[in-house]
Amino acid sequence: MRWKNRPEGSNWGDFGEDDQIGRLNFLTPSVVREAASEIREGLRFCLSLPLDLPGGNALNAGRLPPQLRPTLRGGEPNSNYRLSADFPDFRDVISDDAVLLHTQYSSQWDGLSHVGQEFDADGDGIAEVVYYNGYRGGEHICGPKDATSDTEMKASALGIEKMAEVGVQGRGVMIDLEGAYGRDSKSVGYDDLMRVMEADGVTVEKGDMVCLHTGFAEMIVEMGGTPDKDKLHGSCCTLNGRDGRLLNWITDSGLSVLIADNYAVETYPAQKQPGACVALPIHELCLFKLGIHLGELWHLTPLNRWLKAQGRSRFFLTAPPLRLPGAVGSPANPVATV
Known part of the structure; x- marks a missing residue:
């Protein structure tokens, strides 16, 4: 089990040891x-x-509006792209895009996995970073150590x-x-x-x-x-x-x-x-x-x-x-x- 202590007033374990919903x-x-x-x-x-x-970002400086960009086809923007450039007999026109999206x-x-707490789930007197049902920061919810790292943010x-x-x-x-x-x-x-x-x-x-x-x-x-x-x-x-x-x-x-x-x-x-x-x-x-x-x-x-x-x-x-x-x-x- 991931935890020995559960927070007061919580329901950890009530839906099963491995519940995630x-x-x-x-x-x-x-x-x-x-x-x-x-x-x-x-x-x-x-x-x-x-x-x-x-x-803009007036409500939260760290969250920005979505940015839409065309994908690339043959090194060119895939926006109103004429397939006749590649296939002379074709008349299709294609647009395709990608988005940089701040999810919140x-x-x-x-x-x-959005909000956890420093809590002594192990019962050893030392608080660790934990989330709902005892899932762990750094083990189950991971991200880069600093702003220069290319490690992705990921909740397993x-x-x-x-x-x-x-x-x-x-x-x-x-x-x-x-x-x-x-x-x-x-x-x-x-x-x-x-x-x-x-x-x-x-x-x-x-x-x-x-x-x-x-x-x-x-x-x-x-x-x-x-x-x-x-x-x-x-x-x-x-x-x-x-x-x-x-x-x-x-x-x-x-x-x-x-x-x-x-x-x-x-x-x-x-x-x-x-x-x-x-x-x-x-x-x-x-x-x-x-x-x-x-x-x-x-x-x-x-x-x-x-x-x-x-x-x-x-x-x-x-x-x-x-x-x-x-x-x-x-x-x-x-x-x-x-």
Whole structure:
């Protein structure tokens, strides 16, 4: 076994010693069949931002928009390439491209290899770098030692492809935080969340894929690729990761994944608290302890408007990541069907 101690409040081992998908195990065939009953109109909503938004790198200096380039054919750009140059009798014209893509730049999934912790999993008094279910940094999640190395980043365990292989379909549940609190900056605690859910008649059941609508992604769309960093970081709701009752609700609710249209789901950095040792407590709980994948920067506003107009909060959600072996995150192109 990879660990002797497991973190307090974690579910390590509950789905098996070698589990790599966490609470996606709750998306059983019966849960998916029940979720399909939410399809009544056959209408579909794309929940992804265009992948070149937010624009620039104002939200995160280390994440850049995608760069599209043509591939090469015979040393020439493969863009509007006339095959007659190689085969005089042919009239075909070919375009082919490649992309340099930062996987967590826009609408995205955080994989379980995205956030770990220094934790004494061996019980020897020495903390080591570990991730969900005891998988190890440097052994299972590896990368270059310095900026000059050509070693690739690779997760041989907990890679995003494990999420893709599940299929990721189930019942989505929308919680409209913007509808209750507007676009002012607010760190939402347990009581705040419960008030919104009660007022809108929202319930969350085991296996549900919970979506938090804050209006943040819609603000990005409105900014048209030139984001105002200060305005964005001073706007909209985020979850208060220092609220212990909120963390307990995430654990006890049985939700399978947690999704938001904002930058990090939770308030970042988290509010200062004596003795606190993590900057992202919801990331710690979800990715490190419970195996709950996090979706960020999804474009939820059009779907939320439709659901509110219909007096609904539930829908069928299809949301696999790219099946990219070894990646710690992935762009998301989710589709909601109502």
